[in-house]
Amino acid sequence: GQNIDQPTEMTATEGAIVQINCTYQTSGFNGLFWYQQHAGEAPTFLSYNVLDGLEEKGRFSSFLSRSKGYSYLLLKELQMKDSASYLCAVTPANDYKLSFGAGTTVTVRA
Amino acid sequence: SAVISQKPSRDICQRGTSLTIQCQVDSQVTMMFWYRQQPGQSLTLIATANQGSEATYESGFVIDKFPISRPNLTFSTLTVSNMSPEDSSIYLCSVEVRTDSYEQYFGPGTRLTVT
Numbered sequence: 001g002q003n004i005d006q007p008t009e010m011t012a013t014e015g016a017i018v019q020i021n022c023t024y025q026t027s028g029f030n031g032l033f034w035y036q037q038h039a040g041e042a043p044t045f046l047s048y049n050v051l052d053g054l055e056e057k058g059r060f061s062s063f064l065s066r067s068k069g070y071s072y073l074l075l076k077e078l079q080m081k082d083s084a085s086y087l088c089a090v091t092p093a094n095d096y097k098l099s100f101g102a103g104t105t106v107t108v109r110a
Numbered sequence: 111s112a113v114i115s116q117k118p119s120r121d122i123c124q125r126g127t128s129l130t131i132q133c134q135v136d137s138q139v140t141m142m143f144w145y146r147q148q149p150g151q152s153l154t155l156i157a158t159a160n161q162g163s164e165a166t167y168e169s170g171f172v173i174d175k176f177p178i179s180r181p182n183l184t185f186s187t188l189t190v191s192n193m194s195p196e197d198s199s200i201y202l203c204s205v206e207v208r209t210d211s212y213e214q215y216f217g218p219g220t221r222l223t224v225t
Contacts, residue, residue: 015207015222031212033214034216035216039116041218041219042202042216042217042219043153043216044216045111045213045214045216048211048212048213048214050212054210087153089151089153095170096141096187096206096212096214097143098143098153098155098156098204098214099160100147100152101152102151102152103152
């Protein structure tokens, strides 16, 4: 089975940096996704990590350590529009079915 | 990326009835998935929609309750049968896209309320 943990809520100030951690314990592992979901909307794809290390996409970066079962999503230069739920999801070995964590609600304050 | 549409976007249905949700993609995709997101919860995979064969269901979900069709590589339907208030959820389809990397995209979702 899959056990995926991420913090429930985080609050940060506009212009700051926030790091959302995700730890997982899975029976087999293929890769890890991060999604952004605004209230009442569908999840939007942010990143997919398969290999260890950091991948950067503009203001968002995602890190993966397979040996530690750990990932984080880094949001830089926070903007008010970044207030959303951020979902960590893993895929098992040899498969692409997503198992989601409960999500982290990020609130950006002026 | 992929452009995904779902119909209907929302519906209010009576207990005991059934609703069929459509998912259309703008390009051919191999894998399509159906998820459910209950109020205040994260997403749970219902099934994988396989083209040319029966869908593969996850634990806790059965074909009689959630029949799925996948007639071609751009379209799928999910039916929520004999609905009860506990079926009130957002239902989302997703597709995988493989280029030089791997990505999964979600449709806009269907918000279902059962009264």
